Amino acid sequence: MKFTKMHGLGNDFVVVAAATLPEGTAELAQAVCDRHLGVGADGLVFILPAESGDCAMRIFNADGSEAEQCGNAVRCVARYYFERISKARRELVVETRAGLQRVWLENDGLVRVDMGYPILEGKAIPTTLDEDTVVDQQVEVKGETFHITAVSMGNPHAVIFVEDAAHFPVEEWGPLLETHSLFPQKTNVEFVTVHSPSELEMRVWERGVGQTLACGTGACASVVAAVLTGRANRTARVHLKGGDLDIDWRPADNRVYMTGGAEVVFEGEYYPFSSRFGK
Numbered sequence: 001m002k003f004t005k006m007h008g009l010g011n012d013f014v015v016v017a018a019a020t021l022p023e024g025t026a027e028l029a030q031a032v033c034d035r036h037l038g039v040g041a042d043g044l045v046f047i048l049p050a051e052s053g054d055c056a057m058r059i060f061n062a063d064g065s066e067a068e069q070c071g072n073a074v075r076c077v078a079r080y081y082f083e084r085i086s087k088a089r090r091e092l093v094v095e096t097r098a099g100l101q102r103v104w105l106e107n108d109g110l111v112r113v114d115m116g117y118p119i120l121e122g123k124a125i126p127t128t129l130d131e132d133t134v135v136d137q138q139v140e141v142k143g144e145t146f147h148i149t150a151v152s153m154g155n156p157h158a159v160i161f162v163e164d165a166a167h168f169p170v171e172e173w174g175p176l177l178e179t180h181s182l183f184p185q186k187t188n189v190e191f192v193t194v195h196s197p198s199e200l201e202m203r204v205w206e207r208g209v210g211q212t213l214a215c216g217t218g219a220c221a222s223v224v225a226a227v228l229t230g231r232a233n234r235t236a237r238v239h240l241k242g243g244d245l246d247i248d249w250r251p252a253d254n255r256v257y258m259t260g261g262a263e264v265v266f267e268g269e270y271y272p273f274s275s276r277f278g279k
Contacts, residue, residue, distance in 0.1 A: 003016050003270055004016075004080060004264060006080065006264050007242075007265060008071075009240055009243035009244075009261065010214055010240075010243065011070075011072040011073075011215060012040075013043050013045045013073050014045065015047065016046050018047070021058060025044075025066075026060065026065070028272060029063075029064050033061075033062035039268070042209050042212050043062060043067070044059070045058070047077055050093075054081070054092040055081060056094070056096070057073065057074060057094050062210075065208040070216065071115060071215070072260075072262070074113055075103070075216065075261070076262045078092060090104060091104050097154075098155065099116060099154065110259050112257060112258070115256040117255055118153060118220070120152075120224075121133070122134045125151070126152075127184075128181065128184060129182070139182060144173075148177075150182075151224045151225055151228075153217040153256065154217065157190060157217065157225075158183065159221055159222050161193070161194065162192065164193060165191045165193040166201065168191045170205055175205065177189045178205060187207055188215060188217070188218055189204065189205040192226065194231045197231070197236070198232070198233050198235065200223065200236055202215075202222050206218070212242075213242030219258065220247055220249075220258055222238060223249055234249040234250065235248045243260070244260070245259065
C-alpha cells in the first residue's frame with residue numbers, strides 16, 4: 001500500500017489515494033497508526049472518488065474508529081490534491097461524512113477550508129440534552145465540576161475554558177470527559193485559555209486518538225464556544241501545540257472558515273502482516 005505521511009500542525013496522518021476502501025479498514029488503521037510496529041500516525045486517511053465534489057475523504061482514527069470530519073486531515077487532502085492530482089487547481093470540493101467542504105489554496109501556500117455551520121442544538125451534537133444550546137453546562141467527573149460548552153463541527157466537541165491550558169492535565173481529564181454519559185457518541189475535548197478576544201490557546205484530547213498537537217474542528221469549536229460565552233470575537237487566532245490556526249465565524253453566512261498549513265513528511269510503501277487480519 002503506497003502512502004504519503006502528512007501533518008497539519010503536528011496532527012499527523014497516513015494518506016492513501018485509492019479507488020475503493022480496502023477490507024478491514026479498522027484493523028488496518030490500528031496497525032498503520034501504531035508508532036512502534038506501523039508507520040505511526042493519529043489517523044489513516046483515504047482519498048477516494050466522490051459521488052459529489054472533486055474527491056472524497058474517509059478518516060479512521062488510531063483506535064480504528066471512523067471520524068465524521070477532521071479539519072487538519074482535510075487540509076492535508078487538499079494539499080495532496082493540489083500538488084499530486086491537479087496542480088492547476090486552487091479550489092476544490094471534498095466530500096466527507098459530515099458533508100461537502102470547499103477548500104482553497106491561498107497565495108502564501110496555506111489552505112483555507114469552509115468548515116460549514118456550527119451545530120449547537122443539544123440532541124444534534126449529539127448530547128443527551130434536548131436544549132437549543134449547551135452553554136456552560138455543569139458536568140461532574142470524579143468529584144470535579146467542569147463547565148462545558150458543546151459544539152459540533154460535523155463531529156462533537158466539549159469546550160472547557162481554563163486558566164492555564166498550557167499546563168492543564170489533559171491526559172488525566174480528557175479520557176474521562178471523552179466517554180462521559182452526556183455524549184452518547186463520545187466527544188473531542190478542548191481545554192482553552194482566552195488571552196484576548198482575538199487570541200486563544202487550546203489543547204485537545206481527540207476522540208479515538210488521545211492527546212494530539214492540533215485539532216482543526218476543535219479550534220473552530222473553541223472559537224464558536226468563546227463567542228457564545230462572550231469571551232472572544234468571531235475572528236481569532238488559535239494557538240495549538242503544533243502551531244496556529246486562523247478561525248473566522250462569519251455572521252453573514254454563519255459558516256466557520258479555518259486557515260492553516262499542511263505538510264508532506266515522507267512517502268513509502270506499507271506491507272501489512274497478514275496475521276493481523278486473520279488471513
